[in-house]
Amino acid sequence: MTTSLLSYRIRAASLALLAGAGLTAGAVQADDQDKGTVKLSYVEWASAVASTNVMKAVLEQAGYNVETSSLSAAVMWQSVASGDTDAFLAGWLPTTHEDYNEKLGDQVDDLGANLDGTKLGLVVPSYVEADSISDLNEYADDFDGQIVGIDPGAGIMRLSENVVDEYDLDLNLQSGSGATMTAALKSAIANEESIAVTGWTPHWMFARWDLKYLDDPKNVYGGAEHINTVARQGLEDDMPEAYAILNAFEWTADDMGEVMLMQEEGNDPYKAAKQWVDEHPDMVNEWLEG
Template identity: 70%
Template sequence: MTKQPMSHSLRIAGLALAAGSALAAGTVQAQDKGTVELGYVEWSSEVASTNVVRAVLEQAGYDVELTSLSAAAMWQAVASGDSDAIVAAWLPTTHADYLERVGDEVENLGPNLEGTKLGLVVPEYTNVDSIDELNANADTFNNEIIGIDPGAGLMGLSEEVVDEYGLDLDLRSGSGATMTAALQSAIQNEEDVVVTGWTPHWMFARWDLKYLDDPKNVYGGAEHINTIVRQGLKEDMSEAYAILDAFAWTPEQMGEVMLMNQEEGADPYENAKKWVEENQDVVQEWLPES
């Protein structure tokens, strides 16, 4: 007879515990806004912007997963819905082919950064000022142009530059890191080098550089970086959509983050969180009013 009350008490305690657990689970579920998948290319500018957007979305209560892809795969991922968004679309020139292929399958939210530029870059001390002077000085540059990853839109445009200008220099593919390493080595040895470059990029803050004139305008004029999202994101995650739509900053602000990322042992995600924390006045402009 003495065991029954104990059993009854345990049963009540168990029910109370289950009810509390259910309530707690419901609270967690109510606060769970879901996961936002962001694709990006391994350009220093896009590493900076994508990690900042990640930190802002996390501040708003979302989980965020980043996937590094080639430019072509990045665009296709948004079109297929494997990625929710990218903040790394260089338009109207660099990624024009990708936009043409999948434009009907994605939503273009417009520029998040204005004032970008593409072209061939040399140290300021180099006695060449225009692309059409390269052939006459090919030996100075070891008969080569140091490029980046072969799938990049910048490389496609640079191939057009080689054809349009009839350049006798070989366009070497590699990565953003190998390009800046070659640039650094040449500058340290006061040698001439020509690389494929773009603004914004931390290398312009670190070294005195100049773009070569492009009289044929193959690289086009100033570009902008746009935010592209998958179809249906507005309906599925309206707040995340609103944040992505509002995200916009300046080359100077992006440059701050890129320079932080060049420090030895730097963690782009941690740097992005630090920048977001220290620039809440800017961040609040991207967050929906509560």
């Protein structure tokens, strides 16, 4: 028997067995097919880490390799506009990323909101006496004369700088990172001290501690926002299935909160996201069907 004939018979026998198991030759080809690599960029915010890792797990389930890159917000937008990365799921619009969208919006493909009902503002523990940003000067000494912020390139930091100016606050805005902000918040609450931080919803800290937003009577932070998925131009032609999955991705703040809380409790971000994906097959299948 020739090698080619033997290979043919082995292949035929394998397909017969798979057919008996309810599988098809098309399913085998889909599993064996290399669909390419999708490059996702994100910022080191708990919300973006959660959504990016969930999408990584979903795209891998669809047969893609996925690479993720942690970048500043400005570089994240630029990377998709230039085609260096394929997409991100952390476009806070219309206010937080307004500057980036005005500059690069015509160079990217905005797929619309993947989560509605976000909020930005200054956040304090509920036991703090101040209820409004206008009250902060009265209690400036209690806050050690500072507001604890995150990375300096974040849109919420730009808005918070405007808040300091608009309300003529006697507090300095301190930059850092999302991790250093929540660490400072944890320490202050443990000692029942006053602290004001740049905060946003959804975030796991609201599930962990009793917090409140300070009223913003001048509406510097704006109203409710939404988080959009943004893709590079040409992705729909290059990887139509991946594009369709990204376009179909939509979930709630509660969904995201489940993933963020698992991550904050010490779980590896990717493993936590993959666990969530495995536990929500109906929702994930809707995304996979595009």
